[in-house]
Amino acid sequence: MSTIYAIANHKGGVGKTTTAVNMAACVADAGHRTLLVDLDPQCNATVALGVSKHTRPTVYSCLSGELTLDAAAVPTAIDGLAIVPSTPDLAGANVELPRLPGSETRLRDALGAVAEQYDYTFLDCPPSLGPLTVNALVAADRVMVPVQTEYFALEGLAGLLDTLGLIQRELNPRLVVGGMILTMHDGRTRLAQDVEREVREHFPDLVFDTVIPRNVRIGEAPSFGLPVTRHDPVCAGAIAYTALAKEVAARG
Ligand code: ADP
Ligand code: MG
Numbered sequence: 001m002s003t004i005y006a007i008a009n010h011k012g013g014v015g016k017t018t019t020a021v022n023m024a025a026c027v028a029d030a031g032h033r034t035l036l037v038d039l040d041p042q043c044n045a046t047v048a049l050g051v052s053k054h055t056r057p058t059v060y061s062c063l064s065g066e067l068t069l070d071a072a073a074v075p076t077a078i079d080g081l082a083i084v085p086s087t088p089d090l091a092g093a094n095v096e097l098p099r100l101p102g103s104e105t106r107l108r109d110a111l112g113a114v115a116e117q118y119d120y121t122f123l124d125c126p127p128s129l130g131p132l133t134v135n136a137l138v139a140a141d142r143v144m145v146p147v148q149t150e151y152f153a154l155e156g157l158a159g160l161l162d163t164l165g166l167i168q169r170e171l172n173p174r175l176v177v178g179g180m181i182l183t184m185h186d187g188r189t190r191l192a193q194d195v196e197r198e199v200r201e202h203f204p205d206l207v208f209d210t211v212i213p214r215n216v217r218i219g220e221a222p223s224f225g226l227p228v229t230r231h232d233p234v235c236a237g238a239i240a241y242t243a244l245a246k247e248v249a250a251r252g
Contacts, residue, residue, distance in 0.1 A: 004121040006140035012127030015146040015183030017044040020124035025227035026245035028081035032119035038086035039136055040126040046085040049076045050225025058087040062110035070114045097131040107135035129163055137167045142178030149185045149195040182211045210244040
């Protein structure tokens with residue numbers, strides 16, 4: 001069985017890329033064939049896994065229909081984890097995609113049978129609900145929403161769920177909201193505790209038990225081109241992402 005996860009939230013800096021990179025690495029470490037697709041022109045997932053943002057080909061060629069995703073996938077330092085890199089040029093896709101035929105299904109088409117070669121595919125989305133994120137949501141089986149436990153966390157979440165419902169109805173009936181992941185949590189602050197409680201009250205069935213703490217090692221790992229589990233396997237961040245990957249796999 002192959003499952004495709006989109007990691008999406010229109011807010012920037014909430015831990016989408018960090019979650020995509022580290023969950024993908026944990027799942028690969030557990031022995032699953034795993035693919036990560038970087039859909040953000042900022043190329044943060046690409047660089048975080050030690051791959052240059054000047055690597056070619058990229059996901060752009062896949063969206064334009066020249067290549068299937070396996071032709072653009074490159075191996076990473078993690079056994080069993082490949083990445084389809086992004087490029088800063090992908091910013092142009094936001095303009096081009098809507099003008100192409102089948103603009104919303106381009107990623108799904110490029111994934112096609114390729115997804116079957118992987119047990120898990122993770123799609124790291126840009127911080128908007130634009131054409132690239134729509135492509136990810138159309139290609140995905142499940143969407144995961146990282147939520148930073150800060151003031152304004154709830155703001156926009158109901159709207160995001162409405163948009164996900166619209167995509168389910170209009171474009172991808174397979175899409176399931178797989179869950180919300182509380183990220184960058186500083187359990188010492190009253191604010192973070194309040195936000196966690198509020199998000200859990202509002203979305204009792206959606207929020208994962210595992211909470212990702214704010215952790216220096218998580219923040220510095222990308223500068224080494226490594227997931228946190230390789231950068232410092234025993235830090236709180238590595239332990240949390242390993243637990244999250246198990247919880248996600250168990251939820252299916
Ligand atoms: P997004 O992809 O949603 O824009 P990122 O995953 O890039 O967000 O995270 C934003 C910034 O916060 C990055 O610099 C990242 O390294 C850092 N970061 C993410 N999660 C954590 C965490 N749990 N602890 C500390 N820093 C984090
Ligand atoms: Mg990102």
